[in-house]
Amino acid sequence: MAVNLEFHHLAGYLYRLGATFSTFYERCPVLRADGPIRESRLVLCDLTARVLRQGLYLLGIRTPERM
Numbered sequence: 001m002a003v004n005l006e007f008h009h010l011a012g013y014l015y016r017l018g019a020t021f022s023t024f025y026e027r028c029p030v031l032r033a034d035g036p037i038r039e040s041r042l043v044l045c046d047l048t049a050r051v052l053r054q055g056l057y058l059l060g061i062r063t064p065e066r067m
Contacts (some may be wrong), residue, residue, distance in 0.1 A: 007059060014055045021048045 029042045053063050 011059060012049055014052060014059075017048065017055075018052060021045075 004044060025045075028041060030038065032038075033041055056063050
């Protein structure tokens with residue numbers, strides 16, 4: 001089983017997720033947004049960070065606590 005792990009799929013997914021999130025962050029103000037929109041965007045940022053952190057951990061890549 002371990003022979004077929006194909007980590008490149010996870011790496012590709014994380015790369016696409018990071019690129020998509022970067023585009024979102026450039027186009028949609030997070031901290032300047034009002035009320036519920038701000039809250040939902042903050043949740044999206046947090047969830048994206050968690051997925052990236054966990055995925056990179058699975059690949060053996062350490063991540064900084066803050067950027």
